[in-house]
Amino acid sequence: MSGQTQRLNVVPTVTMLGVVKARLVGATRGHALLKKKSDALTVQFRQILKKIVSTKESMGDIMKTSSFALTEAKYVAGDNIKHVVLENVREASLKVRSRQENVAGVKLPKFEYTNDGEVNKNDLTGLARGGQQVQQCRVAYIKAIEVLVELASLQTSFLTLDEAIKTTNRRVNALENVVKPRLENTISYIKGELDELEREDFFRLKKIQGYKNREIEKQMQSAKLFAEEQVAEKLALQRGISLNNAQNILSATAQKDEDIIF
Amino acid sequence: MANRAQIPTKNSALIAMIADEDTVVGFLLAGVGNVDLRRKTNYLIVDSKTTVKQIEDAFKEFTTREDIAIVLISQYVANMIRFLVDSYNKPVPAILEIPSKDHPYDPAHDSVLSRVKYLFSAESVASGRR
Numbered sequence: 142m143s144g145q146t147q148r149l150n151v152v153p154t155v156t157m158l159g160v161v162k163a164r165l166v167g168a169t170r171g172h173a174l175l176k177k178k179s180d181a182l183t184v185q186f187r188q189i190l191k192k193i194v195s196t197k198e199s200m201g202d203i204m205k206t207s208s209f210a211l212t213e214a215k216y217v218a219g220d221n222i223k224h225v226v227l228e229n230v231r232e233a234s235l236k237v238r239s240r241q242e243n244v245a246g247v248k249l250p251k252f253e254y255t256n257d258g259e260v261n262k263n264d265l266t267g268l269a270r271g272g273q274q275v276q277q278c279r280v281a282y283i284k285a286i287e288v289l290v291e292l293a294s295l296q297t298s299f300l301t302l303d304e305a306i307k308t309t310n311r312r313v314n315a316l317e318n319v320v321k322p323r324l325e326n327t328i329s330y331i332k333g334e335l336d337e338l339e340r341e342d343f344f345r346l347k348k349i350q351g352y353k354n355r356e357i358e359k360q361m362q363s364a365k366l367f368a369e370e371q372v373a374e375k376l377a378l379q380r381g382i383s384l385n386n387a388q389n390i391l392s393a394t395a396q397k398d399e400d401i402i403f
Numbered sequence: 404m405a406n407r408a409q410i411p412t413k414n415s416a417l418i419a420m421i422a423d424e425d426t427v428v429g430f431l432l433a434g435v436g437n438v439d440l441r442r443k444t445n446y447l448i449v450d451s452k453t454t455v456k457q458i459e460d461a462f463k464e465f466t467t468r469e470d471i472a473i474v475l476i477s478q479y480v481a482n483m484i485r486f487l488v489d490s491y492n493k494p495v496p497a498i499l500e501i502p503s504k505d506h507p508y509d510p511a512h513d514s515v516l517s518r519v520k521y522l523f524s525a526e527s528v529a530s531g532r533r
Contacts, residue, residue, distance in 0.1 A: 279432050
């Protein structure tokens with residue numbers, strides 16, 4: 142995977158620093174909340190799992206009793222009730238209602254079985270012989286259906302919770318391992334750039350100060366020289382000579398003087 | 404946010420069955436069977452003459468029908484179409500494996516419990532209890 146912890150490409154300004162810091166705070170809070178949600182879902186998951194295991198076992202027992210009741214009924218009422226029952230199928234009188242329950246933020250389906258209460262065609266089965274066995278068998282199977290419906294709703298909530306836990310864990314891991322390091326890297330990059338800009342400014346300032354100081358010193362030096370020359374001139378004038386003029390006369394012999402013949 | 408498969412809130416959904424004759428007769432006696440106008444039933448009786456293709460088709464049909472909420476399937480029938488049952492991962496309709504008279508319940512083969520086994524290897528649910 143390329144660049145697991147890169148940083149975002151941003152302009153390193155102070156505003157961006159504030160923005161990215163706010164995002165980091167949001168990511169941290171989201172991470173904590175999602176972790177709590179994942180823990181709550183896992184607790185529910187474990188509970189449902191235990192219930193599923195116990196219900197499956199009881200389901201096995203109940204199916205055994207109902208098969209036994211069916212065998213009794215067949216024995217008593219004759220093998221023909223199979224065909225009678227098969228012929229009698231019209232509309233289902235036992236139906237299932239599905240609702241949604243909200244558990245820790247996840248919508249779980251829940252099944253309830255309803256007896257639609259229509260006249261059961263099978264009420265007259267076994268009227269010839271073995272009516273009581275047939276009714277008992279029917280009661281046993283209705284009980285079995287109850288357990289089965291409960292088991293079905295447990296199973297669907299189990300599967301839905303499984304999915305939900307996987308997505309939540311994926312988000313938690315993504316926040317923890319990708320988003321937060323990226324934001325932190327971006328923050329340190331911006332801080333680094335800001336520091337460097339500050340250092341540049343500081344350096345520039347210092348350099349300019351240095352120039353300025355040197356200029357001032359030079360000026361002070363030349364001012365001092367000038368002042369000393371002034372003092373010397375004043376002294377010379379008092380003695381009747383101008384130092385300057387004396388120098389000029391000396392240097393004038395270098396040029397041709399018309400008054401001098403030779 | 405996380406509900407791609409919308410779980411419908413329905414008021415009357417049927418229970419489908421793919422099992423051997425005795426089990427289906429018992430459930431029909433209880434009143435679970437439904438035959439609609441087009442003579443489509445919500446059960447399939449599996450005997451020695453039923454082909455695997457028929458069972459597969461019935462399974463696929465039951466799981467795509469909108470009005471079926473639960474599919475009961477005998478465990479030995481489920482073993483015949485194990486790959487279909489194992490690759491089925493929609494929450495609705497729920498697939499339940501029931502034992503039959505000749506084949507008592509075997510938790511080691513149940514598709515849901517075997518998935519659970521991967522998750523909780525410490526408390527091994529499906530590998531027999533002492």
